[in-house]
Amino acid sequence: MAANKVSPISQRRYQHLRLSVGFVLLRRFTLCAFANFVDVLRLAADEGDRSRPIQCRWSVIAADMRPVSASCGVSIQPQELFGNPKRFDYIVVVGGLLDEIDRSDDRIDGFLREAAAAGIPLVGLCTGTFILHRAGLMDGYRCCVSWFHHQDFLAQFERMKPVSDQIFVVDRDRLTCSGGTSTAHLAAFLVDRHIGKAQATKSLNIMMISGAEEGGAPQPGLTLDFRTKDLLVRKALLLMQQNLDTPLSVAEIARHLNVGKRRLERHFRDALGSSPLSAFIEMRLLHARHLLENTDKSIASIAAESGFCDSSHLSRLFRRRFDGTPQQFRASADLSKEMQEAEAIRSK
Template sequence: MHRVGYLLTEGFQVMALATQSVFEFANIVTGKAVYKVQNFSQAGGIVSSSLGLHVDTLPLTQAGLADSWLVAGTLTPLTPPDADVLQSVRGLADGARRVAGICTGSFVLAQAGVLDNRRVTTHWAFAPALRRMHPSVNVEDDRIFIIDGPVWTSAGMTAGVDMALGMVEKDLGSEIARSVAHRLVMHQRRSGGQSQHSELLSLSPKSDRIQSALDYARKHLNRPLSVEELAEVVHLSPRQFTRVFTAETGQSPAKAIESLRLEAARLLIEQSSHSLDVVARETGFRDRRHMREVFMRGFGVPPQAVRRDSRRMV
């Protein structure tokens, strides 16, 4: 049995507990108790989340040896926990097969000295502070999760679910991980190398009509996708569609579609072994050269550099 311990500190972010469902469903999928999950705090007893949810925890003195330790993040990561907590974290890291920081839980690991000279990530909003406070830590603020030896760190809270799923994949294989993701109704299994930012989220349309147009575009990126076609999908004239689209998203339809193509191409480059010619064709660029031009304009690097960097991620 693989023992998984969660270290909760006062004011922990409740989304951290959602990652426990990944281990729960791994047990369900395999039909046996592969994982035993327990919640701990320094002294034990009731610990309150930032939302006010109370969780009963075991004291770390009863922790014994665990295979994996996951440190929950808080909404106030710049305030370090007590010295005894940091001392405990150092001991936990030394005795475990792996240790992980969920979102701003990486701050606790950094304050305990566990992240020195390692590649890590955290929520994008706190990444500059982590970099400034701990210059010996190599912070990469645009990754879903990063594995550096026995140390795992994730971005914002939903990325913790992806990280936990990555642990299941490493422990039990890709088929079990896929089955767990399916049970959890995860639309997409995200690898650690993915960006924290979503183009669809940043466009943030205000109406279902424009959202439908964007959903249609994302599913048909390998086509030219004219304004006329998109307008017809949502039953507007091209002129009306352009006006409403621009008002709701702050971008023209052409610019938004290019951004969606760019994001889709980046994901294919990071996650597949398709040639760049195939990626360009599948995501609607005229050719490989056109895709390179858009990558240079959008990311400042060519597609080859994105693929090379993704191969460095575990």
Template sequence: MTTVALAVTDGVSHFELAAPCEVFGVDRSDLADPWYELTVCGPAGARVGGRFRLEPDEGLDGLVRAHTVIVPAWADLDEEPPAELVDAVRAAHRAGARIVSLCTGAFVLAAAGLLDGRRATTHWLHAPALAAKYPGVRVDADVLYVDDGSVLTSAGKAAAMDLCLHLVRLDHGSAVANAVARRLVVPPQREGGQAQFVATPAPDPRSHALSGLFTWALRRLDRPLTVEDLARQANMSSRNLARHFNAVTGTTPLRWLRAHRIRRAQELLETTDDSVEAIAEATGMGTAASLRRHFNRTVGVPPDTYRRTFRGRTAGG
């Protein structure tokens, strides 16, 4: 999955265009070789964000030759997406490409019929319009991104970066994706099912105890931490802790802990020869059976299969 094509037309957003360019268009062959080859496809002189003119590498017909096609946010939702863009995205999908939309790029995928019967997301502000215009789409406005195999959609702005890093993780493993995130100074992984924080803003880090709690907990993933342990460390009741956790992370303390335990297990499976039993102990999962159950449920494959797949990719790059 090394060739990535970025579909550009008049009115695409600055941010959703820049995010994939930064992730896939910068040579990072020191992390994985070969790295991605990014091609910008669209009409000559396409206007980006109403301010800049872009000179693409080739026309929209170039999408059909890419392994992955990314459709950034499309600005004018009152108009139908350009027919040539819709046709090119549809043709790329028929050719076997992985199709990705960022923010309101989902409207283009829906117009191409690629979201019919699928679960998909977009920016929460535009989710009602997507659902009304394309009733065959199962719109989920409460998540950061949706991975439906060959078709992936993200919510707005920062969620676009989350989905781009998710693609790197799928292709090259957690260690490489985390290294890219560190270089971009962004969180290495926010779960796709995490809330978009539509109604409740995250509290100022200086006004709550969770920033310190996160660091404390992540250093103790090998221990059998409970909600009561976390609440005691944060000096608040379990109920109050749950309320703060939901406001800051969009999930519960136990789900947050489990996600980070699984993430740590992925890293150990990719970078060490430790047994599944040893990794279960190192990540606080207790037993190998418990790790296998939660890992399979979260990642979709057993730990041994994951190791064979991603150790091979890491060794190749």
């Protein structure tokens, strides 16, 4: 029997299924994104964690049966050839390292176009969203990408504005997700939709993930050094993080988040005890300090990368915040590293 055919016995076996998902794994895909998504399906499909595909099934599909290597080196063996996409309720594209995205595969793009033409909803996990765009399947749709890949997306797709301040986006028959743990929340969303909330909650609980997050929940990131549960403030902080080198005004941030400037300022005051502008400057100064400590970049380069007019502007605010100039901080950090290295040598 050909690998892409489903036998009559298998068809009868799957007639009772309430959710069927086909996974397309890209070369050097992110194993975490795939594993979190498929484990939610696995745990929702059966009672307890016995892993029987009673209420849903999943299959790794590909253009050929060669193993696909994840970015971590683990290989996954496809289970079926592409075949007819209509046998699935969703086709999920799992992306990974960006340097592999440029290697176009007409077989994958063609299959995704066939699935879209058949009305099968398409899901992009991590940089899988890039592949959907590359195949011309995201025109007119909102899409979600990780804050970490926000600038990479803009560089590849002009005139597109990705959503990088929430964990996933559902826009009609396109579902896109930032990757990582958020793929579990998107999978739970589908389980809730097709099987039930109890099964979705059970899956996340067994995986020790605390509660299902809605798509609008903000992505985690470096900005969460600012500890707050205020969703509006967290989204604003993520937006600031994406624009460290070209700082936005408070009015621009508020406009992007579809709220008034005064409301945004009130949320920051209540959540962090500071204004949005003060928080933005603090974030940029912390970024500059990180670069001073961990790179050999010049002060001028660090100033530009952190959104300051020039090195003197950075120095003035840095001295006010950290009681020393950037040069003094770097010298102190270098001395501390030398002392730690010397101590490590002596202790051997």
